[in-house]
Amino acid sequence: MILRIASITALLFCLALYLPIVSVATPYIELDFFRLATEIFSASEFTPALISTLVSTVGSLIIALLLSLLFMGSLLLTPSYQRFVRQLPLLLAIPHLAFAVGFYLLLSPKGWLERLVSALGLSLESSVWVQDSYGLSLALALGIKESWFLCWMIWAQLQQHGVEDQFLLARTLGYKRAQIIWAILLPQLLPRLRWPLVAVTAYSLSSIEMAWVLGPTHPPTLAVLAWNWLLDPAIEQRQLGLALTLILMLLMLALSVFICWLAELTKLGSPSGRRLNLSLGFSPWLLRTLLWGHLLMAGLLLLWAFTHSWFYPDLLPGRWSMRAWGTLELMPLINTLSLAIVAALLAILLVLLVLELGFRSSNWMLLPLLLPVLPLVVGQYHLTLWLGLTPGWSAVLIAHLLWVLPYVYLVLQPAYRRLSKEQLLTARTFGVRGTALFLRLKLPLLTRPICAAFALGFSVSLAQYLPTIFIGAGRIETLTTETLTQFAGGDKRLLAVQTLLLLLVALSAYILAQRLPQLIYPNRKAMH
Amino acid sequence: MLELQRASIATSERKLFGPLSFVIESGEILGLQAPSGSGKSVLLRWMLGALPDGLSAEGELNLNGERITQLATEQRSIGLLLQQATLFPHLSVSGNLLFAMPPESDRSQRIAQMLKQAGLDGFEARDPATLSGGQQARVAMLRALAAQPKALLLDEPFSSLDSRLRGEFRAWVFEQIEQRQIPALVVSHDIEDLQQCSRVVTLDGEQVDV
Numbered sequence: 158m159i160l161r162i163a164s165i166t167a168l169l170f171c172l173a174l175y176l177p178i179v180s181v182a183t184p185y186i187e188l189d190f191f192r193l194a195t196e197i198f199s200a201s202e203f204t205p206a207l208i209s210t211l212v213s214t215v216g217s218l219i220i221a222l223l224l225s226l227l228f229m230g231s232l233l234l235t236p237s238y239q240r241f242v243r244q245l246p247l248l249l250a251i252p253h254l255a256f257a258v259g260f261y262l263l264l265s266p267k268g269w270l271e272r273l274v275s276a277l278g279l280s281l282e283s284s285v286w287v288q289d290s291y292g293l294s295l296a297l298a299l300g301i302k303e304s305w306f307l308c309w310m311i312w313a314q315l316q317q318h319g320v321e322d323q324f325l326l327a328r329t330l331g332y333k334r335a336q337i338i339w340a341i342l343l344p345q346l347l348p349r350l351r352w353p354l355v356a357v358t359a360y361s362l363s364s365i366e367m368a369w370v371l372g373p374t375h376p377p378t379l380a381v382l383a384w385n386w387l388l389d390p391a392i393e394q395r396q397l398g399l400a401l402t403l404i405l406m407l408l409m410l411a412l413s414v415f416i417c418w419l420a421e422l423t424k425l426g427s428p429s430g431r432r433l434n435l436s437l438g439f440s441p442w443l444l445r446t447l448l449w450g451h452l453l454m455a456g457l458l459l460l461w462a463f464t465h466s467w468f469y470p471d472l473l474p475g476r477w478s479m480r481a482w483g484t485l486e487l488m489p490l491i492n493t494l495s496l497a498i499v500a501a502l503l504a505i506l507l508v509l510l511v512l513e514l515g516f517r518s519s520n521w522m523l524l525p526l527l528l529p530v531l532p533l534v535v536g537q538y539h540l541t542l543w544l545g546l547t548p549g550w551s552a553v554l555i556a557h558l559l560w561v562l563p564y565v566y567l568v569l570q571p572a573y574r575r576l577s578k579e580q581l582l583t584a585r586t587f588g589v590r591g592t593a594l595f596l597r598l599k600l601p602l603l604t605r606p607i608c609a610a611f612a613l614g615f616s617v618s619l620a621q622y623l624p625t626i627f628i629g630a631g632r633i634e635t636l637t638t639e640t641l642t643q644f645a646g647g648d649k650r651l652l653a654v655q656t657l658l659l660l661l662v663a664l665s666a667y668i669l670a671q672r673l674p675q676l677i678y679p680n681r682k683a684m685h
Numbered sequence: 686m687l688e689l690q691r692a693s694i695a696t697s698e699r700k701l702f703g704p705l706s707f708v709i710e711s712g713e714i715l716g717l718q719a720p721s722g723s724g725k726s727v728l729l730r731w732m733l734g735a736l737p738d739g740l741s742a743e744g745e746l747n748l749n750g751e752r753i754t755q756l757a758t759e760q761r762s763i764g765l766l767l768q769q770a771t772l773f774p775h776l777s778v779s780g781n782l783l784f785a786m787p788p789e790s791d792r793s794q795r796i797a798q799m800l801k802q803a804g805l806d807g808f809e810a811r812d813p814a815t816l817s818g819g820q821q822a823r824v825a826m827l828r829a830l831a832a833q834p835k836a837l838l839l840d841e842p843f844s845s846l847d848s849r850l851r852g853e854f855r856a857w858v859f860e861q862i863e864q865r866q867i868p869a870l871v872v873s874h875d876i877e878d879l880q881q882c883s884r885v886v887t888l889d890g891e892q893v894d895v
Contacts, residue, residue: 234735234758235738236738239738239739240738319769319771322767322769322771323773325730325733325758326765326767326771327773327784328733328735328757328759329733329761329763329764329765329829329832329834330759330764330784330828330829330832331759331760331787331832332759333757333759340784341773341775344775345773345774427779427783428776428780428783428784429783430783430785430788430789430792432787
């Protein structure tokens with residue numbers, strides 16, 4: 158009974174948290190959208206911003222899908238497969254912003270790659286590598302970062318539908334991996350990856366942090382443009398920003414329809430039976446390059462964090478210093494940790510309680526992932542105003558939960574569904590039911606997914622920029638907001654220190670979550 | 686002829702079995718008897734060149750006198766039939782067979798003929814999900830044979846069927862193997878399956894009388 162009441166309360170709380178989705182249209186009701194839209198379309202920034210937005214969004218989607226299919230398809234049924242899958246949460250835990258800053262330090266003009274090329278006696282047209290006007294570098298960075306998420310999603314699908322066995326069977330029929338990816342994996346996976354692909358699109362379309370660091374600047378992408386306009390003191394400009402967020406939402410709708418249509422297009426004609434000699438020999442090399450690239454970017458952050466002076470074209474800093482570390486403030490770290498820990502734990506509790514209600518599907522919890530961030534934040538902002546919430550830590554926590562909840566649900570829902578019905582039934586025959594069953598059997602059995610959900614929820618909260626700034630009215634400083642402030646400041650040493658701290662906090666949470674099941678159950682191998 | 690020489694498989698902690706050696710002549714059906722969890726399915730995976738992660742293997746595998754241990758799965762010409770039919774769900778019945786069949790001029794006719802012989806006349810356009818377990822198993826076997834394999838590995842192929850279908854399907858499968866004169870290895874712990882094999886060995890390499 159207690160559990161039932163707690164579950165219903167959790168459901169109501171979740172529904173209240175999701176109100177910004179329902180109220181997302183409210184700010185637009187009184188908006189003279191057609192006049193504002195005409196104004197936006199005729200603005201000189203609009204067309205180039207639209208192009209870079211489409212290039213970065215669609216490009217990143219294609220890159221992420223291709224890379225994830227390539228990596229999973231070339232590793233499946235090899236000894237490296239499980240090793241790669243075990244590394245995925247680590248790659249997922251890297252904050253987008255930290256990745257973007259690392260990418261920037263590597264590929265920006267006078268960045269490390271240009272220094273390396275120069276040291277080799279060659280020259281490089283560096284201006285095209287980051288912040289290019291078409292958003293190509295942003296597409297590449299987003300594509301690489303989101304490919305790990307899609308790999309994870311593909312891994313979950315491969316486990317569920319016997320696709321691994323189909324892959325093996327297709328190989329025994331004489332097909333090479335590339336052709337199996339095309340003829341067997343893609344037609345089956347694409348319809349099931351529809352929503353993860355929509356989520357990737359929603360993130361890419363409305364990414365502010367990564368677009369700021371790697372996207373074009375004059376004009377920026379539509380999301381950054383809308384953000385800049387929304388922060389403008391002039392009411393007319395703010396209304397333009399609001400109208401632009403609506404355009405973003407319409408764009409998202411169009412792209413979602415396109416993805417769903419694409420997923421249905423994979424019905425292939427009759428197989429010809431031809432065995433093509435297509436090699437994926439380059440795939441392990443590409444994967445290794447990307448993984449080493451991640452390490453190189455982390456190394457660059459480390460180098461810049463201890464740099465006093467580093468002149469071009471030197472490969473290493475000329476003088477070292479700890480001075481940048483002295484600029485770190487404690488408050489952003491405390492805010493980050495407290496928000497991320499509380500948000501992740503609260504989300505785990507809420508999701509578990511909602512799952513306990515036993516609905517056939519609670520997939521509505523994934524909705525925030527399928528919508529662009531900016532309109533949702535605007536919706537949250539209007540709701541907080543309407544509720545009279547004071548901008549502060551609690552309001553920001555509630556704002557973060559809107560994105561932490563769906564990710565935690567994404568991890569916990571399949572694990573909860575996989576709980577052994579036989580074990581639960583056995584426990585019931587002993588008279589263990591309700592709250593006792595939940596606490597004494599289900600929670601221990603879910604230790605590992607709960608820890609994984611904590612790591613993911615923590616990193617999602619850690620990465621939130623727009624809700625922190627908008628709902629916190631700029632009063633709540635976190636590592637993410639500080640990193641972007643340092644990026645705007647232009648001092649690479651301060652930027653590196655701040656980013657490194659962001660990265661270290663994210664990875665520490667991941668490592669803790671990885672180790673925790675072993676610490677709780679040191680002598681229970683199946684629980685690790 | 687399929688020849689296994691001194692094959693042994695181990696985890697990082699213990700040896701699963703081996704060294705195991707046997708020879709399967711063309712048209713012969715060798716039964717492999719072993720309890721669950723002893724590594725018999727792992728052996729089949731190794732013979733296909735797809736050893737699961739965390740295991741190491743030694744030994745040689747020859748097919749018709751050619752060493753194939755170092756070849757990739759798709760180059761070995763060894764067919765596989767699993768406990769579950771594992772049909773490709775996005776393809777029709779004929780799509781599954783066309784996928785396996787090498788390109789040739791009269792594929793549709795051949796498929797119609799194969800289906801007719803298997804008692805599945807007119808099933809070409811059917812969705813695999815709408816077939817019964819026995820029908821799915823027949824299509825899976827036809828698919829394995831359509832690729833014209835030089836040997837066949839069968840991993841508990843009859844255990845998902847009920848006892849009546851099981852006997853019928855087993856007889857039909859064994860007949861197909863004998864007709865095509867290819868060596869076949871059947872992994873099973875069911876005594877009736879093993880009794881129908883030409884001979885039976887254990888993972889210790891001992892020949893047993895069932």
